[in-house]
Amino acid sequence: MNINTYFCNMKKLFYILLLPWGLFTSCKNGQITDNLNFIDYLVNDDKYDSAYSAILEIDTMKIINSDDRAHYYLLRTQLNYLTGNPDTTNSLDNIVIPYYHDNDMKDKLADAYYYKAYQELTEKKIENAVRYYKQAESLIAQSSNIRLKFKIAESLSYINEISGNYHLQLAYSRKALAFAEVRNNKEWIADTYYRIATAFSNLGEVDSINYYVGKTLPLIGEVKEEYLPTFLASIGFL
Secondary structure (H helix, E strand, C coil): CCHHHHHHHHHHHHHHHHCCHHHCCCCCCCHHHHHHHHHHHHHHCCCHHHHHHHHHCCCHHHCCCHHHHHHHHHHHHHHHHHCCCCCCCCHHHHHHHHHHHHCCCHHHHHHHHHHHHHHHHHCCCHHHHHHHHHHHHHHCCCCCCHHHHHHHHHHHHHHHHHCCCHHHHHHHHHHHHHHHHHHCCHHHHHHHHHHHHHHHHHHCCHHHHHHHHHHHHHHHHHCCHHHHHHHHHHHHCC
16 A cells, blocks of 8 residues: 555545545545545435535536536535525536436436425425426335435425325325334434324314324424424424
8 A cells, every 4th residue: 555545545534533624635536436425424314514514625627427426416406405505506407317317327316306396396386396206206116215215205295285285295294204113213203293293283183183292292302403493383383
């Protein structure tokens, strides 16, 4: 092992342990791919601020292959939305969706459609959002990607609520709960109990509202601190 390879590996290890942003682009030969995969890991671990800081360190001029380019812009779009930053790249339509569609990469394409749906929803284009969410749902029907299945079911629950389709809201809330239970993710379970209670509230079924609010309360401690005030206020309205 030469000295450059040794320091490259040590920097990667140091980044994993302490997340120093300045080291992230220093290694060559496939480092971009490794960096993107690590950012993906941070996103899946809900470390959005760390992931966003890390992706800002990537020099797009050094992205030399199409797979890395599509992955970069998918992650950049995700992180813009997840951290509340404006997405001005228009990369979903121009780069990400065409690449994953042409290469039949179903999970990645479904993720791209999920964020395209979210983009349409923020612009109040409800029918378009539903279409993209349903395309994403269909693409991953046979996938083992429980996190993405949960996100899509949760979003379809919400969009059916604002559209007044309360029975579908309930159905998708229960589907999201099933995925949350597969992962045994307590925060997801708390969220879906609340969503189910909300659906029953919209349907006017008081006993069911009380039952699911009662199931939600013991899990309050699993909700992230920054979301807790809104979560508690929402439960109070039921």
